Amino acid sequence: MIKAAESMLAKGVRNFALLFVVGEERNSAGAYFMAKQPRGSKFLINGEPTECQLALGSKGALRYELHASGRMAHSAYPELGDSAILKLLDALERVRKIELPTHPILGPCTLNIATLAGGRAPNVIPDAAKADLFFRLVDDPAPIREAVAAACDGLVEAREILCIPAVHLQPVPGIPTTVVAYTTDIPAFGGQWGQPLLFGPGTIHVAHTSEERVPKKELLAAVEHYETLVTQLLKGLE
Template sequence: MLIEKQKQELVGICQELIRRPSLSGEEDKVAKFIKKTMNELGYDEAWIDEYGNVIGKIEGKEKGKILIFEGHMDTVPVTNPEDWKHDPFGAEIENGKIYGRGASDMKGALSAMIYGTSLIPREKIKGDIYVVGVVMEEIFEGIAFGKVLDKIPADYVVLGESTELNINIGQRGRAEIIVKTKGKPAHSSNPQVGVNAVYNMIPLIEGIRKLSLPSHEFLGDAIIELTDIISKPYPGASVVPYECRVTFDRRLIVGETEESVLKPIKDLIEDLKGKIPKFEAEVEIATGEAMTYTGKQIKAKRFFPAWLLEKEHELAKKSLDAVNNIGIPAKFSKYSFCTDGSQSAGVRGIPTIGYGPSKESLAHVTDEYIEIEQLIKAAEGYIVIASTLLH
């Protein structure tokens, strides 16, 4: 569908996005470039909101439904630059691949959305298309996207996170759980006069590991995994620790809530209170906060629900048929990681799918890359998905 000149223009946009570092909270250069590019490509409107999200609008000839194509502008850091064979921000091309941080996660998909949708003839659209690049997805899945959805009443959402050009119809969610045990400080030469919070944490951890968790036939098993542990004071310096704090990563299936996730741990704490003298503990969903590059504060609980769209839903079925009909083989699949779909589908119930170039396994890796062939096919896929849904 794309002619050679268009393919080169798309590759150029992708390279320019990669060349602009955009850590979470530092996406301003990418946002400004995207806004400028949208204007040059003939979008009807393009703007940056108060949180730093960039939004472009393409108006159809007739009124109809609203379709949002969404991706995030931020990337994880380059933690080991000495191990990269390619400049992380050079956007070098070699053997049909564009290399650089964010190439796969997810500046390739963003460039394909931005460019591909601009090629759709307005007279073939009944409704409006929005292309959205959000901030801070890597640390707050869906929170910044929610600020966009507060103002744009989407009928459909298409996420650009990597699917290998399949149609993803769901994902497990994610919760960050904080468990604390309380103790009493004492000199470590006289531990009997204190209460060691770490010792009290040990049976609690063991109990949490033995919890029976739910499963879903399509999304997979719910998971709980310890990701960090620290005691106070730290360093100890001959002091019996008076607090121990553990973080658990909890992967969620559809239907799980904050209350249902915390209840078995709360029950375990109550059971241990009856068995261990002076046992004191608490559990909660973690809260995070950060400053966007525009100076706006984002604060939210780290609870991002799972979601699943029925295969027979028109968004899923029409999108699958559309890409298959232009010769891009696709099937229904799912994400293994958490995405902004936790906000659109999990919180708000907006029909959502994922469709993006590249493999999940290429996210956050050394010498991250995207295949140019996948990039081009993604743009062509976005064109036919939008044209089909808003026909």
């Protein structure tokens, strides 16, 4: 993006800016902050690994923490205790049976049971346990919320941590398109920085792994692609 900006400035292209924010992986704090300080832009190109294709949509996110409570006891006498871990496992079994929707463009809603924690020692009946759930939304979250509440009822406390809606985006003539399953800062901007577009080099398939990388060839190609995209959008404003 910076190289594309430098190239356009050298050619006399103006009326664009770079915006960098923090917190996208956790809470989109930077995007939420800047959504309160719009600058009148008509378009926002959000940089994410789309393999240099323009994304027509991205899935949303619905995160939960499940908290189970029990009663400690010596594990030789389990009848004197109440295992929080067993309650959590029963709730998770119910959650895994929730029927998840499929969208014709975004594809299936998916569930990741991301973390499990609990217990004190092998000889102690656990009095507390916790799990993190992450649904990738493709539609209205209401049915999933209802299903999670029903699955957890009487077993664990379900705390909603985050909800970000799925996003549908517009194409730009002449630029290849794709659909991505991850969530971005775009919903957090709330449209305050103009019509959003999602584009960038690299593939999400290696993100959050030990093989995370962006090929140099794609980085170099992205410079030209960003410049072309900005130029086309500016022409549309004339």
